[in-house]
Every structure is written in structure tokens, then in C-alpha cells.
Amino acid sequence: MKILVVSRCLFLMLILCLLVLLPFSDEKGCYYALDLGGTNFRVMRVKLQGNRTIDLKTESYKVPPNIKVGKLHELFDYIAEKICHVIETETDSEIVPGKKRELGFTFSFPVQQTRINSGTLINWTKDYNVQDAIGKDMVKELTRALEKRAVDVNVTALLNDTVGALAGGRFYDSNVVAAVVLGTGTNAAYLEQSENILKPYGPPPESGQMVINTEWGNFNSPLLPLTEYDHALDSDSPNRHKQILEKMVSGRYLGEIVRRILERLADDAALFGDIIPPKLRQHYVLATYNVVEMHSDKSTELSVVEKCLEEVFEISDVSLEKKNVVVKICDIVATRSGRLGAAAIMAILKRLRKDTTKNGESVVVAVDGSLFETYKQLNSCLQKTLSEELVDEQVSKMLLLKHFKDASGIGAAVVAASHSIYT
Ligand code: GLC
Numbered sequence: 248m249k250i251l252v253v254s255r256c257l258f259l260m261l262i263l264c265l266l267v268l269l270p271f272s273d274e275k276g277c278y279y280a281l282d283l284g285g286t287n288f289r290v291m292r293v294k295l296q297g298n299r300t301i302d303l304k305t306e307s308y309k310v311p312p313n314i315k316v317g318k319l320h321e322l323f324d325y326i327a328e329k330i331c332h333v334i335e336t337e338t339d340s341e342i343v344p345g346k347k348r349e350l351g352f353t354f355s356f357p358v359q360q361t362r363i364n365s366g367t368l369i370n371w372t373k374d375y376n377v378q379d380a381i382g383k384d385m386v387k388e389l390t391r392a393l394e395k396r397a398v399d400v401n402v403t404a405l406l407n408d409t410v411g412a413l414a415g416g417r418f419y420d421s422n423v424v425a426a427v428v429l430g431t432g433t434n435a436a437y438l439e440q441s442e443n444i445l446k447p448y449g450p451p452p453e454s455g456q457m458v459i460n461t462e463w464g465n466f467n468s469p470l471l472p473l474t475e476y477d478h479a480l481d482s483d484s485p486n487r488h489k490q491i492l493e494k495m496v497s498g499r500y501l502g503e504i505v506r507r508i509l510e511r512l513a514d515d516a517a518l519f520g521d522i523i524p525p526k527l528r529q530h531y532v533l534a535t536y537n538v539v540e541m542h543s544d545k546s547t548e549l550s551v552v553e554k555c556l557e558e559v560f561e562i563s564d565v566s567l568e569k570k571n572v573v574v575k576i577c578d579i580v581a582t583r584s585g586r587l588g589a590a591a592i593m594a595i596l597k598r599l600r601k602d603t604t605k606n607g608e609s610v611v612v613a614v615d616g617s618l619f620e621t622y623k624q625l626n627s628c629l630q631k632t633l634s635e636e637l638v639d640e641q642v643s644k645m646l647l648l649k650h651f652k653d654a655s656g657i658g659a660a661v662v663a664a665s666h667s668i669y670t
Contacts (some may be wrong), residue, residue: 265489273297274664275604277341279348279400281330282656283310284373284408285430286498286617289325291335291653292341293660300420306333312374319380323392331396347669348402354385355408355432363666366405372461372464373432373499376485376604403663408615408655409436409458415658416613416651423611425595427648429588429629431617432437433497436460436594452629463591464493471495476507483530492591496584497533498618504580506533509560518569519562522644526560533559536540539622542577549574578624585628592629592648595635600642611647615654 279293287307294302337465360366365386386402393400412426415437438456458493494500510527534561537555544551549570556562634643
């Protein structure tokens with residue numbers, strides 16, 4: 248695959264930009280963060296203690312599948328209920344009399360945003376398809392649901408998870424220049440000099456930096472080598488012709504790509520015998536964590552692969568040779584994802600190169616997301632591609648991909664602190 252060419256062309260992609268006050272790391276106080284759009288939905292209470300230290304309480308919830316495709320008020324009622332549960336666990340020291348609680352809302356979908364505390368949904372991505380939501384202000388909807396429950400919470404900041412990860416990363420390390428999310432979806436944000444920004448919604452500030460949310464998951468180009476499996480996956484998806492790069496790279500889709508390849512091999516080459524197991528035809532039945540497990544199987548008889556084929560597809564008695572084919576497919580799909588992820592990161596580094604390497608300081612890219620955290624083979628393929636094929640020697644020496652756990656949620660709380668209504 249022509250990774251360098253893909254990277255060059257990614258460089259010209261769609262951008263959404265916003266002026267965000269990034270944290271200075273000395274913020275103090277108790278803030279809330281809400282993180283919606285990844286594998287889990289999380290509510291956090293973040294006590295900022297100054298000097299880059301925090302005390303964090305996190306509650307994770309699964310958003311039920313019916314809520315992801317239900318009505319907008321149902322989604323926000325569900326979220327408000329969970330926020331209330333966390334608020335109920337507050338201790339006296341966490342309550343400041345006379346002040347509203349403040350919350351940073353990480354909303355991991357494309358949003359049209361001209362102010363820090365409002366933004367309208369452009370379209371859903373990943374497995375969300377809530378009705379009547381496009382064009383609505385997500386902060387208003389959340390505020391309305393919280394008011395129904397009579398809880399005193401001000402939604403101070405709305406931000407994409409990549410913007411949260413950038414803020415969270417910089418809270419710990421001021422050399423962070425970009426943030427990447429590799430999870431259920433994929434995307435990146437970086438800091439751009441304001442004078443380089445042509446902004447359709449009014450003039451950008453004359454100096455300083457602005458945060459760019461690239462929404463690179465929506466990248467598409469004839470240069471992307473789409474296979475028949477990608478075309479079929481896209482055409483069966485609720486957001487056809489959108490998020491093409493994301494559909495090749497991110498955790499929502501890798502399991503489904505592997506399933507489609509196995510289905511084809513079962514049909515054309517009787518991989519699993521003459522009768523096709525019905526479960527093999529079921530879309531999204533194979534999750535990406537199954538792929539991670541199978542790919543990491545070190546046992547001589549590939550017993551993890553065997554167990555997974557049995558549990559997910561109800562396929563048994565598979566020979567070692569065929570189990571090896573399954574592992575090989577996982578490897579091919581993960582390798583493609585890692586290489587494309589590297590190309591996308593390279594596009595941002597190229598954009599930043601002239602600004603970032605001049606001081607000889609390290610260039611830190613904050614990375615967050617379940618795929619990066621859990622898929623070791625994909626993660627090392629991405630890093631190897633970056634250092635061996637894409638990044639020139641000078642940048643390579645200074646480049647650091649750093650995993651900041653929960654960066655997007657922590658970033659939401661610190662951005663809420665920097666935009667606090669009380670300062
Ligand atoms: C999807 C969303 C994007 C988000 C990414 C990672 O690509 O459109 O806003 O940042 O997933 O969660």
C-alpha cells in the first residue's frame with residue numbers, strides 16, 4: 248500500500264476548528280466530565296489539585312443498543328440519570344455552597360461549533376443513529392435533561408474526545424502538539440497557528456493557536472485501496488459513503504471486516520466445511536476484542552481461536568491449519584489498520600513539522616482509545632510504520648507517541664476549569 252501517498256493526501260482533509268483555552272496545569276477545584284461516544288459512556292468527578300495532580304472518580308456504563316438508535320430525549324435522560332448517580336456520591340468537601348457544579352462534555356461525534364458551550368450535531372458516526380438529533384445543540388439537550396432532574400450543573404464546555412485528549416495530554420506534558428483517538432472510532436486534533444486558519448464563521452484571532460478537530464475518520468480518496476469487503480461493509484452501514492478511513496481502521500469495524508472475509512472463505516473455499524454456520528452470516532457478531540484475543544493466541548493448538556470460533560460462530564472441529572488461516576486474516580486486517588493510522592499521524596506531523604522541530608524539543612502525540620490500549624500488534628505496527636517508512640530521521644528522533652489514559656475525560660474537566668463561569 249502506498250502509505251506515503253495516502254498520508255500526503257490526508258493532509259488536505261476536512262477540518263473543524265475552535266478556539267479553546269487549553270489548561271495551564273495549575274487549575275484547582277472539583278469538576279465533572281462526561282465522555283460519550285466510545286466503548287463505554289463515562290461520568291467522572293475530577294478534583295484538580297494544582298501542579299498536574301488530580302483525584303479521579305470514574306463510573307463507566309454501557310449505553311444500551313436501543314438508546315443508541317432511539318429518541319434524542321431518551322439518550323439524554325439516560326445520561327442525566329447516570330450523572331445524578333455520581334453526584335449523589337459527593338462528599339461535603341466536594342460541594343462549594345452557592346456555586347453550580349461545572350461539567351465538561353466530551354461528545355465524540357462531528358459537531359458544528361462556534362462557542363465552547365454549544366454545538367450542533369452534523370451527523371452520527373460509529374454505531375449511534377439517534378433520531379431527530381442532527382442540527383440540535385447537544386449542550387441544550389443535556390441541560391434540559393439535567394434541569395428535569397433539578398440538579399445544579401452548568402455544562403461549561405463541549406468538546407470532541409480528540410480535543411479533550413489534547414487538553415488532557417497537555418495538562419501533563421506541555422510538549423503535546425496533537426492527540427489521536429484510536430478506539431471505537433478514530434480521529435485526531437492538533438494545534439494550528441491562528442493565522443493559517445481560513446475560518447468561514449468570522450475572523451480567527453490574529454495570533455495564538457487554535458485547536459483543529461480533523462475528523463480524519465471521514466477521509467476518503469480514490470487512493471485508499473478499498474477491498475470488496477470494505478465496499479460491502481460501507482453499503483450495509485447506516486452512514487454510507489461516510490467515515491471511510493474510520494471503517495478501515497477503527498475498533499467498531501475490524502471484527503466485522505474479519506467476519507466478512509471468513510464468510511467469503513467459507514462460501515468459496517469451504518473453510519469451515521460444506522455447511523455454512525448461520526452465525527457466520529450475522530453482521531457484527533465478531534467483536535474487535537475477539538480479533539485481539541485470536542491474534543494474540545500463543546498456544547500450540549490455538550485453543551483461544553478454537554474457543555472463539557465455537558462461542559461466536561458455533562463452529563467446532565477446526566483443524567490447526569485452518570485456525571492459522573484465521574490468525575493470518577486477523578494479522579492482515581490489523582496491519583492495514585496500523586499502517587493507515589500511521590499515515591494519518593504522519594499527515595499531521597508534516598503539517599506541524601516546521602513549527603515543532605525548530606526548538607529541538609520532543610514532539611509528543613497523545614494517544615487515547617481502547618484499540619490502541621488493547622491491540623498490541625496493531626499498536627506496534629503503527630509505531631514501526633511511522634519510524635521506518637514515514638517519519639524522517641530528524642522527526643523520528645524527537646517523536647513520542649504517548650498513551651495518556653482517560654486523557655479525553657480529564658481534558659474535558661480541565662477545559663471546563665479554564666472556561667469556568669466563576670473566573
Ligand atoms: C468518530 C467521530 C469523531 C470522534 C472519533 C473517535 O470518528 O466522528 O468525532 O473523535 O469517532 O471517537
